[in-house]
Amino acid sequence: MAKQRTKNTVIAEFKALHQQEMEARQQLLEKQLELQSKLAELDSNLADHQAASVTDISEKALSEEASIRLQIAETDGMLTTINEKLARLAFTEETAVLRKEALELAKSEALEKYDQELPVLLEKIAEAKKAYLGLLADYHALKKESRQSVIDIAQKVGRSVDNVDLPNVREIKTYRMTNMQSCGARANSAGERRFEDWRRWQRSYSQTRG
Structure with a gap:
């Protein structure tokens, strides 16, 4: 029987795969810079060769120009391949699957924990409510x-x-x-203050009349 996968297992797999992708991306970027430099040099070589061999129709001159063009085409093709691979590395299907699986497992584990612990909390809430109502009754009795x-x-x-x-x-x-x-904390709203002022005035007025 296969061992049940957990979110931590999936996260570890995701991190390992993501690290591989980052390393591959770094190597591709370095190769990209190298090929871009080479392509610029080949373009410069082609321009220099064309300028120097305008009237040279020898087999050697034609072969050299064709060779440079082939190198340019090959280098340009390599750059296109690298750019496409970089785009694929940015959004790989495998990492997307692992991301989704990790979130689904986290959701499932969180729901399971919630369902397990909720009954105990509900009992405590009921006990606290009962105690609160009892204390509230005591307060009114004291008053x-x-x-x-x-x-x-x-x-x-x-x-x-x-x-x-x-x-x-x-x-x-x-x-x-x-x-x-x-808890006995008093709010400082304007309405509450006006009400307290009115009560003080009423007591003072009653005392002067008594």
Whole structure:
């Protein structure tokens, strides 16, 4: 039974193949520069030979010119071959297949890990939610108790209770993320500040009238 391939195996194969391609590309670029230099020299030699043998129709002169032309054609053909090979090296089918395989394996492994770990996290989330709701209930009970203790005393001494008499407990607005958080952090929005100013004015006004 063949060993199952992993993304790390495929990545290692891709890197090895990519290294081979880079080395081949470097060698081709060096050969390309060499042939370009040779082609320029052959073109110069052909021009010099043609200028020097305008009236020379001997077999030797014709043969020399034909030889230079053949070298030019051969060198130009080699350059064309190198350019085409460089283009193929830039986008080889084998590396493209390995790239796709690596991504598919990474996607599969990530999904498998997610499915394995999600149930445990969901249980922890449910436990945290239950604990949060319990603490939220405790908070409301504490808030109610702090007010009720004042109301109880007021009833014992025969006095009605106004809002100003109740303790100004710290409010925690758990339903607005941009406002007071369950951690007790207070937002500094303009609306919140205006509301606090209004509450201070109301308390001050009630006290002056009392």
